[in-house]
Amino acid sequence: MFSGCLGDKIVGTWKSTDSEATITFNKDGTYSASFGSLGAKGTWEKADDGSYALYYNNGKIGSAIIDGKNLQVNLGFGIFSLKGDFTKQ
Numbered sequence: 001m002f003s004g005c006l007g008d009k010i011v012g013t014w015k016s017t018d019s020e021a022t023i024t025f026n027k028d029g030t031y032s033a034s035f036g037s038l039g040a041k042g043t044w045e046k047a048d049d050g051s052y053a054l055y056y057n058n059g060k061i062g063s064a065i066i067d068g069k070n071l072q073v074n075l076g077f078g079i080f081s082l083k084g085d086f087t088k089q
Helices: none
Strands: 010-014 022-025 032-037 038-044 050-058 059-067 070-077 081-086
Touching: 022 070, 022 081, 032 081, 038 059, 038 081, 050 070
Parallel strands: none
Antiparallel strands: 010 022, 010 081, 022 032, 032 038, 038 050, 050 059, 059 070, 070 081
16 A cells, blocks of 8 residues: 655645645655644555545545645545645645
8 A cells, every 4th residue: 555655755744825734744654634633644645646545544535636836635534624735844
């Protein structure tokens, strides 16, 4: 599941362009996202088309794509949701 994660350009911390939300992608294929007191942790993998699939408990709960210098995220489950553009910190 984690092939191609090392050195991937998604690795690092990204901050929302319109809120205090952040999401950190780690080299080991894990991520952690936060928005206020809410948070989520899971795994990620790069798809063949260059997008990224985001998982929680082995179920896909979102996706992300890098568009120039922005990361577009669509992540949600239960009461936790992160959607929008993020810039790398």
